[in-house]
Amino acid sequence: AVCDPVYPVYVDTNVMAGRTGEYNTVRENFDGVIYMPCRKENGFLPELPSEVPDLIYLCFPNNPTGSAITKDELQKWVDYANKNGCVIIYDAAYEAYISEENVPHSIYECEGARTCAIELRSFSKNAGFTGVRLGFTVIPKELVRDGVSLHSLWARRHGTKFNGAPYIVQKAGEAVYSEAGKAQLKDQVGYYMRNAKLIHDELAKAGFSVSGGVNAPYIWLETPDKMTSWEFFDYLLKNANVVGTPGSGFGSHGEGYFRLTAFGTYENTLKAIDRIKSL
Incomplete structure (x- = not known):
């Protein structure tokens, strides 16, 4: 217009x-x-x-x-x-x-x-x-x-x-925007960012090339062994029972990458990371 x-x-x-x-x-x-x-x-x-x-x-x-x-x-x-x-x-x-x-x-x-x-x-x-x-x-x-x-x-x-x-x-x-609401939101954001830090740090230790997880609840990792993003999706689902999002779904330059989110419980996040690291 x-x-x-x-x-x-x-x-x-x-x-x-x-x-x-x-x-x-x-x-x-x-x-x-x-x-x-x-x-x-x-x-x-x-x-x-x-x-x-x-x-x-x-x-x-x-x-x-x-x-x-x-x-x-x-x-x-x-x-x-x-x-x-x-x-x-x-x-x-x-x-x-x-x-x-x-x-x-x-x-x-x-x-x-x-x-x-x-x-x-x-x-x-x-x-x-x-x-x-x-x-x-x-x-x-x-x-x-x-x-x-x-x-x-x-x-x-x-x-x-x-x-x-x-x-x-x-x-x-x-x-x-109430005082109680702002306090609850701060706790909730902190909870998810704790998950993000866990995912980022543990995958980095395991040898993955990762970014994100510092100012956003998303971790962006390169798929291993030159897998396509959908091949890695299938591999992760079949062998670790973990679901993420293939990078190719976000545009052509997302191919070869994979997105994991921190929106889950800490316990489930810990289990998922342990499964990925054991592959």
Whole structure:
């Protein structure tokens, strides 16, 4: 609605694989999308694109790689967007899991972000609201493109097409920000990050190449013996009774990788890691 044509840029091996236009069988991706591969060589962080997009989608801390971006690196994206007239859609669903001081909890910690960025927040990951469906979008009034206020545009669309979250869900969301709620969320996040540290450290000791698990509840590991991600899925299920997610499901650059999550009990996590290590 803001720019036509729209050329979004998505991070490959991210929550959004990026689908638009016609599928290109030679490149094995979709036309109209600028892909930013997240590889081991670049620390699973996207690099600034050579082509200038209208929309940039970033997700940090990242699903599935578990990578996080420092404030200095994120500032580069904000400066790039302001210089080129891009709009950043910043998905901060895993913000509650950040543990390192140099990793920003919001893109608005960066100077100039209010004139180029939209931030998405979810209650699903920090408060376990996955089935409850509650979140919010931040669109600063300073964000204007082609003379159009995106805040006003969103308010008009939201006011005419959305009736709001149910009252009982709103009350649950309110409880998240109470003193008791914040304490309970801190304990829950800490519990899952204890699992993440266990998975990361024990697999690293066992010789796996692993990343993530520090600022996100995901561990991203290279599949052993040059297995494809689906071959490793079958191998792990058959020999260890452990289920994870093949990396190829997140985009072409996810091939050769595998995602494990920390969303389980500590006891079951310990059992699963022991089974993997015994293979």
